Every structure is written in C-alpha cells, then in structure tokens.
Amino acid sequence: MRNWLGPLAFGLILAAATAWVAIGAIPYGLMNVAMERLGQAGVNTMSYGNLANPNRQPVVRPSPDLAYSSCPYDLSVGPLAIDVTPVPGRYSSLSIFDAATDVIFVRNDVEAVGKPFRIVLAREGQAVPAGAEVVRANHDRGIALIRLLLKDPKEIGGLDAVRRQSSCATVTKLK
Amino acid sequence: MKSWHRYAITVVGGLAVGLGAAWALTGGGLTNGAIANGPWTTSLGFGTKATDPITRAMVARAGLLALPAKETVYWSAKSDAAGAKLDGNCRYRLSGKPLDARWWSVTIYDEAGYLVANPADIWSVNGANVAIDAKGEWRVAISPTRPADGAWLPGTKGQPFHLTLRMYNPGQAFRADPAKAVLPQIVKEGC
Numbered sequence: 001m002r003n004w005l006g007p008l009a010f011g012l013i014l015a016a017a018t019a020w021v022a023i024g025a026i027p028y029g030l031m032n033v034a035m036e037r038l039g040q041a042g043v044n045t046m047s048y049g050n051l052a053n054p055n056r057q058p059v060v061r062p063s064p065d066l067a068y069s070s071c072p073y074d075l076s077v078g079p080l081a082i083d084v085t086p087v088p089g090r091y092s093s094l095s096i097f098d099a100a101t102d103v104i105f106v107r108n109d110v111e112a113v114g115k116p117f118r119i120v121l122a123r124e125g126q127a128v129p130a131g132a133e134v135v136r137a138n139h140d141r142g143i144a145l146i147r148l149l150l151k152d153p154k155e156i157g158g159l160d161a162v163r164r165q166s167s168c169a170t171v172t173k174l175k
Numbered sequence: 176m177k178s179w180h181r182y183a184i185t186v187v188g189g190l191a192v193g194l195g196a197a198w199a200l201t202g203g204g205l206t207n208g209a210i211a212n213g214p215w216t217t218s219l220g221f222g223t224k225a226t227d228p229i230t231r232a233m234v235a236r237a238g239l240l241a242l243p244a245k246e247t248v249y250w251s252a253k254s255d256a257a258g259a260k261l262d263g264n265c266r267y268r269l270s271g272k273p274l275d276a277r278w279w280s281v282t283i284y285d286e287a288g289y290l291v292a293n294p295a296d297i298w299s300v301n302g303a304n305v306a307i308d309a310k311g312e313w314r315v316a317i318s319p320t321r322p323a324d325g326a327w328l329p330g331t332k333g334q335p336f337h338l339t340l341r342m343y344n345p346g347q348a349f350r351a352d353p354a355k356a357v358l359p360q361i362v363k364e365g366c
Contacts, residue, residue: 004181011185011192018193019200026201026232030239054292059239061288061339064298065280091278091343095242101235106246108344110277145240149278149343151303 027101034059035143039072044080046071046146046167048160051153067156069146071168076140078170079122081132084146085165086114091149096121099139120171129174144168201232214252215340215358219244219350237288248276248353250340255361261337263330265366266318269300269338271359272311275349276342278302281359283317283328284337291336293329300326317361 037058041047048069052062062068073080084094086109093108096119105119120132121144128134148163150156210217218230234241241249254260255267269281280301285291290298305313305326316322319332330336340359342349349356 003176003178007178007181007185010182011189014186014189015192015196018190019196020228022194022197023201023228023232026197027235030235034239052290053296053298054290057289060236061238061282061284062290063280063282063341064290065282065301065341093242093246095240095246097240101231101239103243106242108246110344143240151301 028099031097031099031101031142035072035141038068038070038143038145043072043074044077044168044170048164051150051156063147064153065150067148067150067159067163069148069163069166071144072141073121073144073168074141075121075123075126075137078172079120079126079128079134080144080168081171082119082121082144082168083116083166084112084119085116085162086112087148087159087162088114090151091147093147094119094144095147096135096137096142096144098137098142104137104142105135116165122171127174129171197232200229201236210354212250212354212356212358214254214256214258214361215250216252217248217250217353219248219353244345244350246344248342248345248349250342250358252338252340252361253335255363257363259363260335261361262366263319263334263336264332265330266316266364267330268314268362268364269317269328269359270312270314270362272357273302273307273313274342274358275346275356276302277344279340279342281315281328282339282341283330284339285331286335286337288337291331291334293331295321295327295329297327297329300328 039047046069050056051067052064071082082094086092091109093106095103096105098104120128120134121137122128122134124136146166238249280299282299300315305315307313315326315328317328317330319330321327
C-alpha cells in the first residue's frame with residue numbers, strides 16, 4: 001500500500017490542477033462555439049439572427065422575446081467599428097463580451113438617448129480614429145451583441161429594416 | 176506492479192477526476208446564485224469582471240452572453256411555491272403584479288435550458304402581453320393543454336421544466352433589496 005502513497009498524492013494534485021485549468025478554459029471554449037454559431041455572416045460582420053425557437057437555439061437559454069444581432073469579432077486584424085441604431089420607444093442594447101465571456105461594455109437605448117452611436121473596439125495600443133468613442137479590450141476575440149425587444153414575435157417584420165441599420169466592420173481609415 | 180504502472184493509473188484517474196470535478200462544480204446553472212426569493216434564485220454578479228472563475232464558467236454554461244444586473248436580472252425557478260419540482264404533466268398558476276422593471280418576461284425551458292416545441296409556438300409571457308385584472312394582477316396558466324381562457328404557457332407532458340424571469344432595467348427599489356422584492360407566484364393546481 002505504501003507504494004501507492006506517492007502516485008496517489010500525485011494523482012490528487014493532478015486532479016486539482018486539471019479542474020482549475022478546465023474551469024478557466026470552459027468560458028473560452030464556449031465563447032468560441034458561440035462565435036461559430038452566431039456568426040453566419042462571418043467575423044467582423046453583423047449577423048441578423050432569426051428569432052429563437054426550438055429549431056434555432058445558437059446559445060443556451062435564448063430569449064424568444066428578443067431579436068439578436070451579433071458581431072463575432074477578431075481584433076487581430078485591427079479595431080472594430082460598431083454602429084448601433086436604436087429603435088424608438090423600445091428596449092435595445094449593445095453589449096460587448098470578450099473571449100472570457102466578461103461584459104466589457106453595455107449601452108441601452110435610454111442611455112443612448114434613442115440616438116444612433118458608434119463604438120470603436122480596440123486592443124490596447126491599437127491606433128483608433130481621432131474623436132472616436134473607444135472601448136479597449138484585453139482579448140482579440142469575442143462577440144458584440146445587439147438585443148432588440150419585441151412585444152410580439154410578429155413585430156420582427158416591421159422592425160427588421162431598422163435593426164439592419166446597425167452594423168460592424170473593421171476600421172480601415174483612421175481619419 | 177511496477178512503479179510507473181501505478182503512476183500511469185493515477186495520472187489517468189487524476190485527469191478524469193479533475194475534468195469531472197470541473198464539470199460538476201460549474202453545472203449549477205443560473206439557480207446557484209447567492210440570492211433566493213421564494214422559488215426564484217439569482218446572482219447579481221453575472222457578466223461582470225468581478226465574477227470568480229467558477230461562477231463565470233457556470234454562467235457560460237447556463238446563460239452565455241448574460242447581461243450584468245444593472246441591465247438585466249435573470250431569476251431562475253426549478254420548483255413551485257411548495258418546493259416541488261416543476262413538472263410538465265401538471266397545471267400551475269403563475270401570477271403576480273407588474274414587476275419593478277422597464278420590461279419583464281417569463282420563459283419556459285427544459286432542464287438543459289432550451290426551448291421545447293409546442294403546437295402553439297409560445298415559450299414566454301411578458302409585461303406587454305398579459306392582462307391586468309381589477310386587483311392589478313396578471314395570471315398565466317402553465318399546463319400541457321390550453322386552458323379555456325386566459326394567457327397560457329405550454330408545458331410538455333413527461334418533461335420537467337425550468338422558468339427564467341428576466342427583468343430589464345430593474346428599478347432602484349428592486350436593486351436595493353432583490354431578496355425581498357415581490358416576484359411572481361408559482362402555485363401547482365393539479366396534475
């Protein structure tokens with residue numbers, strides 16, 4: 001039995017280390033899956049998703065009351081400009097999640113005073129256009145998500161054109 | 176048995192136990208929050224930088240892309256007012272007064288957190304589509320078959336279910352003490 005003490009102690013330490021590493025890796029892994037599923041239009045481009053239903057559930061616990069528009073981003077190719085056009089009189093928000101699934105920015109329609117706004121998302125040290133409202137990210141990858149609340153799923157027909165005014169794209173000009 | 180055999184066995188065992196522990200520790204869903212209010216539970220730490228690694232992984236598994244509490248509070252219920260597991264075979268009365276938030280909704284999911292097909296294509300009720308009665312209350316039936324009248328949230332026979340209550344832009348009074356806020360009642364009426 002004494003022959004097992006060393007291997008068992010090693011196994012326990014390995015188990016604790018494995019658990020710790022796995023717990024840290026879960027958000028990154030799931031964010032990668034979400035970027036894949038939400039980015040039908042590709043990275044650094046806004047995808048205007050259909051409403052959630054049993055056949056379309058790109059992430060767990062989707063809200064059937066929300067029209068989600070998502071921009072999976074990769075800042076390794078440069079900063080990202082996100083243009084948001086709120087819909088008058090109803091809840092909408094832009095939230096930016098990093099690769100660790102942390103929220104690094106949120107603005108809703110009331111905070112935006114109902115007006116269109118532009119956010120430039122950039123890594124520390126990346127050059128950004130003068131005068132831009134900048135959010136700095138600690139990771140290259142993540143998802144910018146626009147939620148638009150629907151009182152009834154049928155409303156999407158009338159609101160789709162407005163939500164498609166929101167967009168995202170890599171910044172190519174600094175002036 | 177040679178020494179390296181013993182180490183090989185414990186390496187495999189250690190990796191398996193570690194991965195299993197990680198999965199188990201992060202599997203509490205949104206119901207493992209710090210705040211309980213009747214059958215509803217939440218945490219105000221979702222989606223923030225301050226969240227610890229276990230909570231972050233838990234939220235990533237159960238509610239990826241969740242908003243922080245200032246924007247949205249997510250309550251989860253797995254049981255009714257009497258503490259019994261929510262059962263798709265039974266009829267429940269979900270009722271309450273308008274909530275202290277700019278917008279609210281209650282969505283029905285399966286135990287894994289996904290929407291389940293139903294003939295009515297209804298998965299949620301919200302503050303804009305429930306009728307308020309003379310007492311200032313709204314009422315919704317959760318049952319596998321459509322009630323004779325009133326709002327309906329379809330349950331699925333043979334399946335347990337979970338409810339998620341979303342409160343968008345919750346009021347200041349609510350945020351001051353969410354554990355004492357008046358939340359919807361979930362009362363079983365029969366099976």
